[in-house]
Amino acid sequence: MQQLKKSSPRGEMELSTREHAAASRSNVERLVSAGSPVALFLDIDGTLLDVALTPSTVHVPPNLSQLLDSISARLSGALAIVTGRQIQEADRLLQPSKFVAAGVHGGQMRFSAEGSIATLTPRFDSALTEDIKKIVEDLPGIVFEDKGSGIALHYRLAPDLQSSLLMMLETLVPKYPNQFAICEGRKVVEVLPVGFSKGRALRKLAALPQFANRIPVMVGDDIADIDAFRAAEDLSGFGLKVAGENFSKDESSFQGPAEVLDWLQILAGSGR
Ligand SMILES: [Mg+2]
Numbered sequence: 655m656q657q658l659k660k661s662s663p664r665g666e667m668e669l670s671t672r673e674h675a676a677a678s679r680s681n682v683e684r685l686v687s688a689g690s691p692v693a694l695f696l697d698i699d700g701t702l703l704d705v706a707l708t709p710s711t712v713h714v715p716p717n718l719s720q721l722l723d724s725i726s727a728r729l730s731g732a733l734a735i736v737t738g739r740q741i742q743e744a745d746r747l748l749q750p751s752k753f754v755a756a757g758v759h760g761g762q763m764r765f766s767a768e769g770s771i772a773t774l775t776p777r778f779d780s781a782l783t784e785d786i787k788k789i790v791e792d793l794p795g796i797v798f799e800d801k802g803s804g805i806a807l808h809y810r811l812a813p814d815l816q817s818s819l820l821m822m823l824e825t826l827v828p829k830y831p832n833q834f835a836i837c838e839g840r841k842v843v844e845v846l847p848v849g850f851s852k853g854r855a856l857r858k859l860a861a862l863p864q865f866a867n868r869i870p871v872m873v874g875d876d877i878a879d880i881d882a883f884r885a886a887e888d889l890s891g892f893g894l895k896v897a898g899e900n901f902s903k904d905e906s907s908f909q910g911p912a913e914v915l916d917w918l919q920i921l922a923g924s925g926r
Contacts, residue, residue, distance in 0.1 A: 672904045678892045679907035679917065682871050686728070686921045693732035693868035693891075694725065694921075695856055695882065698744060700840055700875035700898050704911050707810055708797055709739065712747065715915065719751035724922040726753065731767070731864045736760075736852050736872065736882055738839065740801050741771045754862070759837070759846055759878055760855030761803030765862055775803040775847045782830055786845065789822045803847065810841035819843055839876045840899045853881030860889055873907075873914060876900055 669677060685692050699705055699712065706712040726733035734754040735744050741757035741764050755764045761775040778800075786805050790798045795812025796819060799805065807823075809816050820836070820843060827834050827845060837844045852874070860870050870891035872882040875898045883893025896914055897906035908914045 675895065675905060675907040679894055682892055682894065683917070683920060685869060687923075691732070691868040692729060693734070693860060693865040693870045694729060695734050695736045695859065695870060695872040695886065696722075697852075697872075697874035697876065697879055697882075697896075698735060698737045698739060698747065700911065701873055701879075701896050701914055702911055703747070705810075705840055705898070708808060709743075709799065709806075714747050718915075719748045721915070721918055721922055722748065722753065723751050725918060726767075728922060729868075732868050734859045734865070736855055736859070736874070736879075738806070738842075738844065738852075738876075738878060740803075754859060754864075756852065756855030756859060758801045758803040758850075759844075759852050760850045760858070761801075761846065763855065763858065765859075773803060775850060778803065778805070778847070779830060779833070782826075782834065782845070785826055785829075786823070789819070789826065793819060793822075803850075804844055806842050806844045808842045813841065816841075816843075837878060839878055851881045852878050853885040856882045856885040857889075860885070 696702060703712045703714060722733060736756045737744050738759055739757055741755045741762050744755055744757060745752055752767045754767055762771055762773055764771045783805060787798060790796050793815045796815060797808040807819060809819055823836050823843060827836055833848060834845050835848045837846055856872060859865055870886040870889050871894060872886040873894045873896065874882060875896035877900055886893050894907040895901040895905060896908045897903045897910060903909055
């Protein structure tokens with residue numbers, strides 16, 4: 655819901671949430687067109703691509719990799735992918751391009767576009783993997799995904815099973831104390847090693863030479879992106895929300911992936 659305008663103690667009108675979201679988006683647009691040093695951090699699903707029934711059935715617009723390449727060139731390489739997917743999966747979707755990336759919420763990192771993928775997480779506990787598989791056996795329609803650094807359970811095909819799935823995981827995961835966390839997202843529940851988040855991943859990437867001393871901008875649509883918005887804002891940058899299942903249209907800078915892509919065209923200098 656849109657916030658009411660409030661007067662600050664100094665009598666100035668504060669921006670409503672809706673105005674703030676729109677202003678942040680225009681500010682970034684203005685900074686990029688003025689050639690100011692911006693670093694762009696992009697989530698994939700629900701941000702660049704419409705969410706599909708299963709992660710493997712997403713539709714990728716044919717010009718997406720080219721578009722991201724042009725923006726990356728314009729930003730002197732300061733464009734990174736920050737996703738819950740594995741980096742190999744991000745590469746597959748964005749082929750033939752490759753970008754600096756954080757995958758599995760920072761469990762995987764690639765510090766240069768052509769560099770190798772580093773796995774930062776400890777090896778995922780095989781006993782826990784087996785226990786999670788057993789849970790899924792009793793819940794038809796749940797799609798089990800082993801991401802190496804974590805396990806994702808997608809319930810878009812069986813939304814009624816969300817609470818049972820959560821309840822079972824909340825019973826199971828504490829049996830491995832202080833090792834794993836349950837993270838909820840868009841029709842997905844993930845079990846990840848503790849201490850990894852998109853916020854932490856963004857901070858690491860923002861410290862790289864081609865990203866340092868730039869204004870960080872994170873664009874995302876999911877609960878896991880909130881941490882990365884905060885990290886970007888802490889570094890005097892921007893967090894731009896994409897409306898969908900988690901953020902309302904009023905609080906978001908974009909109404910959906912189609913609008914993000916239009917905006918990226920503008921940033922690339924090929925729009926408007
Ligand atoms: Mg997303």
